[in-house]
Amino acid sequence: MKNLLLLFLILASLLAKAQDSTTYVNVALKNGNSVSGQLLHKSDAEVSILTSDLGTVMLPWSAIESVNVISKQEIHQFANPQPTRYFFAPSAIPLMKGDKYYQNAYFLLNSIQAGLSDHFSFGGGVFVPFALFITPKIGYQVAPKVHLGGGVLFATSLIRDFNFGVGTVYGSFTYGTNEHNFTVNAGLGAVNENTGLGSNDYQWKFASKPMFTISGMTRISKRVLLMTENWIFSTKTVNYDSGTGQYVNTVSAYNSLLSAGARIVGRRYAFDVGLLSPTSSEFSAIPYIACNIKF
Template sequence: MKTTFFTFCLIVFFVHSGFSQTEEEKVNQSVIITLMDKSEITGELISENDQEIVIESNSLGLLTFQRAEIRKIIYLNADGKLPNPNPTRYFIGQSAYNLEKGEGYYQNIYGLVNLVSFGITDRFSVLAGTEIISLFNGAPILLTNLKYGFPIAKNLRAAASFTYITSGGEFAGDLNLGSLNALLTYGNTEHNVTLGTGYALANGEINNTSILTIGGMTRLTNRLAFVSENYVLMGENDALLSGGVRYIAKKLTVDLLIFQGGFPAIDIVLKF
């Protein structure tokens, strides 16, 4: 438990130290504009409204684009870093941030577990996935998740998440596990810490022992972030700790974490 508390304090320190660099107005920051023909233009944001956006490019000068011409806008931070494309989760654990409407990602864990998540609205997202070995054995393990997140105040968000795991094929219905979780995230998409609590469900019954989750991340460089994901079994004085790094690209992240006991965990997330 002392180790868990130390990890939490460390994450809070990283979150606090990073706010001054990431909380800023959009005007005068660098942006990458992707047009409908998929061409990209980088420049400094001069102004924007519901109809158009004006930027200044070093090579092309002042440019004005109608919203109908724009496929996507990527806002870089004060240091010119790409934004974190995967702020909604750490490794397995989630933050209270949600996918925007129409956004999605594909996550592969160990090359075996495949998950796809999609934002139905800016506050509500769904996830579905399976595991390859069980799939080819004719008894697939199926996973789904529903998540609703919303802002409470500046730098503070909350979410409710429900996860359900079951089996299909010849063992359909033999596996029935779930969890209902409440999440509270303090910070922004680059530096944050999340506290979560919830109850496990097995065969329709609720386990009276709750699980406390403590996760967080902080941006270290343009391409790297520190990530931690920890689980505390309340009432059992037991915890599972982890820490590692996240490699960040425009639409991709790769996580490498080491869990307590030296157990490695690796995944890749592709955003679409």
């Protein structure tokens, strides 16, 4: 009896090890499609996967954007079509060459971004009817699950005689995969400010303190990822004497814009929904909705 029990335990252990050795992956292709299944073989030339509908598929590395280990339950889910950005803030994950996406938020904010190489993308858009902006970006994978990058955000007014302009140069650090990651961006902003009371002259001035974004996303189901994006920036408040109207002082302080929500994904689209809450005023929750299309 003891020998039979010992044999049973040995067989159970071997079976568990055999099950543990099975690896399931999601392979994101450069053409925007993805293939999921059991990893059979990986070499310097190709990756072989056993799929439930296509059988064994051999994919050359030249066609592959990324390979991510997943659970068996995740085989039939769509890959995240927008790992390069959160609600608006970028990650350091680059847009691949030839990939493009369009975003519309609030029916007023329209933007497009295109991958000119596997490490550099260029885009821009318009916030109708107020501003025009551009968003060049670079990104590199420097280690497993580690990306570094940076870029520029520049916006200027579309309204004549309204001398509006803002910009920032930033660097990015992202840790994680396309499905589960977090990002820290740090940048130095600049504003096109009036040189003095009653003057028509404007001058670009860099902020004395950096600004930051802290963002993250994680998949919780086949079609849903949770997201958060939080902006931290310095603002200046000019104080005047209420009686005389004379200048008293200028106070600088950090404020933030917090957000949380979800991304609902398909093969080439994503809908972002969430709530925005500025901390500089009394608590308020502003609804956010955007549509993203990858093409």
